Amino acid sequence: MSDVVLELPGELRSELKAPFGPIYTDADALLADAGEPLVAVGDIVTYHLLEAGRVPSVAFVDERTKRADVDPEVREAIEARRSGTSASAGDDRQEPFGFERERTVDNPPATLTADLLAALADGLAEGDRTLIRVDGEEDLATLPAVLAVPEGGSVVYGQPDEGMVLVTVDAEIRERVRSIVERMDGEPGRATAILDGS
Numbered sequence: 001m002s003d004v005v006l007e008l009p010g011e012l013r014s015e016l017k018a019p020f021g022p023i024y025t026d027a028d029a030l031l032a033d034a035g036e037p038l039v040a041v042g043d044i045v046t047y048h049l050l051e052a053g054r055v056p057s058v059a060f061v062d063e064r065t066k067r068a069d070v071d072p073e074v075r076e077a078i079e080a081r082r083s084g085t086s087a088s089a090g091d092d093r094q095e096p097f098g099f100e101r102e103r104t105v106d107n108p109p110a111t112l113t114a115d116l117l118a119a120l121a122d123g124l125a126e127g128d129r130t131l132i133r134v135d136g137e138e139d140l141a142t143l144p145a146v147l148a149v150p151e152g153g154s155v156v157y158g159q160p161d162e163g164m165v166l167v168t169v170d171a172e173i174r175e176r177v178r179s180i181v182e183r184m185d186g187e188p189g190r191a192t193a194i195l196d197g198s
């Protein structure tokens with residue numbers, strides 16, 4: 001059974017519809033504006049960043065998009081970058097070719113579990129590019145990512161049928177997200193402690 005720390009109540013759903021930053025349809029333009037570390041939330045976002053030559057510091061995937069399975073092309077592109085996969089001969093990329101670590105976590109829809117929060121905190125602390133496979137749903141991972149990424153870092157997530165949202169973490173956006181997290185059902189203090197590594 002999953003150790004659910006936070007659950008999204010229905011009345012907060014509307015607050016998550018408005019994007020937390022500008023929307024991009026071009027991954028290269030987004031990456032030109034993105035900071036480090038870079039956290040990607042969602043298979044399609046992760047796919048576009050990988051195709052543009054950037055391996056996120058942490059990426060959350062669940063093999064679903066808009067409540068349906070992702071296309072095989074998306075799944076295969078992410079699989080090709082799994083830990084242990086090396087670049088092909090003659091590849092002179094400056095960025096690491098693939099994810100250095102992989103974790104699988106349980107996270108039911110509309111929740112944030114202790115496993116997901118700890119995997120995010122560990123991925124950022126260790127500094128190894130980490131692929132987090134979510135059994136359930138990864139949509140809400142944007143919230144703890146904004147709280148965990150240092151100022152100047154970036155979180156990217158998908159805005160359905162519009163593009164990719166780039167969140168550049170600063171005090172203002174962190175406070176907006178913290179306000180939402182504190183109104184979720186469950187244990188906001190425990191969530192913060194897990195993200196802080198306590």
